[in-house]
Amino acid sequence: MRKINTTKMLCAVAGLAFCSQTMAQTDLHDSIDLHEVQIVGKTKARKMHEQAYAISVVDLATKYQSASALNQVLNTVTSIKIREDGGLGSNYSFAMNGFSGNQVKFFIDGIPMDNFGSSFNLANISANMADRIEVYKGVLPVYLGSDALGGAVNIVSRTNANYLDATYSVGSFNTHRAALNGVYTSKGGFTLRANAFANYSDNDYKVFAPIVNLSTNKQEGEEWVRRFNDGYQSYGLKLEAGVVRKSWADYLLFGVIASADKRNVQTGATMDAVYGGVKNRSWSLIPSVRYKKNDLLLPGLSLSLYGTYSMVNTYNVDTLARRYNWYGDYVASTSAGEAYLTDATIRERQWQANANLSYIISDHHSLVLNNVFSANRRKSNDEMYPDDEMNNVPQQLTKNITGLGYQIRYNRWNANVFGKMYRLYSSTNKLMDQFTENQRWEKLSDRKQRYGYGAAATYYILPSLQAKVSFERAYRMPEAVEMFGDGLVQKANPDLKPESSNNLNAGLLYDQAFGAHRVQAEVNYIYRDTKDFILKGVSLSSNPTTSYDNIGKVQTRGIEASLGYAYKRNFHINGNLTYQNIKDKMKYQESQNTYVGDGISENITYGQRLPNIPYFFMNGHADYQFFNLGAKGNSLTLNYDIQYIHDYYLSFTGLGAKATKKVIPEQLSHNISVGYSLCDGRYSVVAECNNLTDAKLYDNYRLQKPGRSFNVKFRYYLSK
Known part of the structure; x- marks a missing residue:
């Protein structure tokens, strides 16, 4: 038993303005005996996880010391697999519940990242810039106005009033990474972020690659060799300035994103093609404005607006008249261009605007109306083909998406x-009648309109047991890069049709504390019935390329599960699996306008699993922290991570002899790290080893990822 002054306690907890008046009318010496009172608060991440939507929320505060890239953090979430072509700066694709690439949308503070350029992406951004990551699986809330087919990832920036967070890491393969994140907010409300x-x-990591004799042009086995044309560098700045906490605005922020990158291209779509002089670079400049006001004109009415203008230039260069092998040797070629002769500039300009209006009708009812508009204009010019009639001919893609939602709580x-x-x-x-005397370019224009709908609900069976179910009839319009290509490896397909999908999620979430122990468990069932599925394929030629095509109908059934245990703040262990x-x-399937005529034929891949997509994978994590080690405020952290991916085929399982089929092999990788922080986290250093066993790792066919690597990371953090 202990004495608690109830009036003071209520004031501290509720923070009500009338408390001072109440205290003046109350004898402050009056108190009563109560049993011990425990006040438990929920983090923002935890509150988000309790929504009706199928959502995973990653609290990034635990990742600041290790300064991990956002793609590395996301790769440990259930149902998510980030597939990379190689090391730092390589192309990557994001897959979730069988959807990948542009089927899953990305946002920063609710702003779509559709046209931020290749340099400002998840692999380059440090987790230290964000407060949390919200991963929506299947069904999206209306305020994230988008045509995502399979879900979305929203990166929520840190909102600390004043802080500075600087990190630097150095590691294997001459890798250096630096990040600086900070916010300054004055008492008057001026803020700079x-x-x-x-x-x-x-x-320059080693790969086990096919060796070609340049004299005979025949493959002579495979050997361990170093990559020699794979350097990468990138730079980026996201800056916002404005005012907060004003009577007329919760915030009004003017910002700009500026970024650039430069990379050498070592391979094509597979490692059978090796290049020594192919290069790619890009830059982007994106001014923006954001505004939000709660209780606008009347209580409960909120308005948020944003607008951006993206300017992105991409340069692809392949002009050498050489043929290389994996030794780095080369011979002169009779024609220029190792893969495809090009010296092209692709210019993309995109307007994007969003308006979101929400109204809280009562304690239990609310409405939200959202509209997002984007207009993309693209031109390309190839100096190697000055007479090409398609040089500087604009291609356009305009989207307008409107959503209306109602919530009862x-x-x-x-x-x-x-x-x-x-x-x-x-x-x-579109190039018509290719390889005939009537070959020509014809202009195509098209307008499409679709309607979607959905619902999500949750119910607490017990205080610690939550049930969720959500459904959506979703559509996704093709993106510019899918229809127009990238001017290098990826080919254009202007005939792509919109995808549509019926998405269902149903699951249970258990979260219970037993004194100093906490157990969390979650299981979800996923179902996707998709028409005109847009699938990225690979052409297995001497210079492999990729392209996007529609597959008539695809069905996904799966399950994801996770289990975690925590003891105080000291020990955490968790794991998840996805099937x-x-x-x-x-x-x-129906054939139209083909060289062999039109008609309907039986689909020989009916009932077969889609190729080149992992279907079973698992992740595990464990960490232990020793607090006040060496001195008060110092701590030592040990981390261990494991990832497993079952093998899967590059092509459809029923085509060709099984013994000769191309397989992405089974993979198991381990990462370990040890970190020490001083002065309550002001200074910290982390040493880590990735791919501890030096396993051969592949996310895409024969595009080998780095072997064992070591990194040391330093962090300085200052908070006012």
């Missing part, structure tokens, strides 16, 4: 229903 990064790597349950309207206009060019069975369910 900055996030900057710089990355560099030679990427009570203590034990809440539900959301919503509808969306999708509009698209595209204008491009997804993604099959081609188009029984018959």
Whole structure:
């Protein structure tokens, strides 16, 4: 038993303005005996996780000391697999529940990252810039206005009033990474927010590669060799300035994102093609404005606006008249261009605007209306083909997406229903009658309109046991890069049709504390019924390329599960697994305008699992912290991570002899790290080893990732 002054306690907890008046009318010496009172608060990440949507929330505060890149953090979340072509700066694709690439959308503070350029991406951004990551699986809230088909990732920036967070790391393959994040806010409400990064790597790690005799042009086995044309560097700055906490605005921020990168291209779509002089670089400049005001004109009415203008230039260079092998040797070639002769500039300009209006009708009911508009204009010019009639011919892609949602909320349950309207206009060019005397370019324009809808609900069966279910009829319009290509490895397909999908998620979440012990468990069932699925394929030629094509109907059934245990703040262990069975369910296919005529034929891949997509993988993590080690405020942290991916085929399982089929092999990798922080985290150093066993790792066919590597990271953190 202990004495508690109830009036003071209520004032401290509730923070109500009338408390001072109440205290004046109350005898402050009056008190009563109560049993011990424990006040438990929930983090923002935890509150987000309790939404009706199928959502995973990553609290990044635990990642600041290690200064991990955001893609590394996301790669440990259930149902997510980030597939990289190689080391730092290589192309990567994001896959979740069988959807990948542009089927999953990315946001920073609710702003779509569709056209931020290749240099400002998850692999380059440090986790230290964000407070948390919200991963929506399947169904999105209306305020994230987008045509995402399979979910979305929203990166939420840190909102600390004043702080400075600087990190630097150095590691294997001459890799250097630096990041600076900070916010300054004056008492008058002026704020300045900055996030900057710089990355560099030679990427000269060893790979087990096919060796070609340049004299005979025949393969002579495989050997361990070093990559020699894979250097990468990138720089970026995200800056915002404005005012906060004003009577007319919660915030008004004017910002700019500036970034650039430069990379050498070592291989094509597979390691059978090796290049010594292919290069790619890009820059982007994106001014923006953001505004938000709660209780606008009347209580409960909130308005948020943002606008951006993206300027992105990409340069692809392949002009050498040489043929290389993996030794770095080369011979003169009769024609210029190792893969495809080009010296091209691709210019993309995109306007983007979003308006979100929400109204809290009462304690239990609310409405939200959202509209997002984007207009992309693209031109390309190739100096190697000055007479090409497609030089500087604009291609356009315009989207307009409107959503209306309603929410009802009570203590034990809440539900959301919503509808969306999708509009698209595209204008491009298509090569007709290729390889004939009538070969020509024809201009194509198209308008499309679709309607989607969905609902999400959650119910607390017990205080520690939550049930969730969500459904959406979703559409996704093709992106510019899918329709127009990248001017290098990826080919254009102007005939792509919008994807549509019925997405269902159902799951249970258990979270219970037992004194100093805490157990968390979650299991989800996923179902996706997708039409006109846009799949990225690989052409297995001497110079492999990629392209996007529609597959008539695809069905996904899967399960994801996670289990975690924590003891105080000292010990955490958790693991998750994902199984997804993604099959081609188009029984018959229709052919039109082909060289062999038109008609309907039986689909020979009907019922087969889609190729080149991992279907079973697991992640595990454990860490232990020793607090006040050496001195008060100092701590030592030990971390261990493990990842497993089951093997999977590059092509459809039923095509060709099984013994000769191309396989992405089974993979198991281990990462360990040890970190020491001083002065309550002001200074810290982390030493880590990735791929501890030096295993051969592949995310995409024969595009080998780095072997064992070592990094040392330093961090300085100052908070006012």
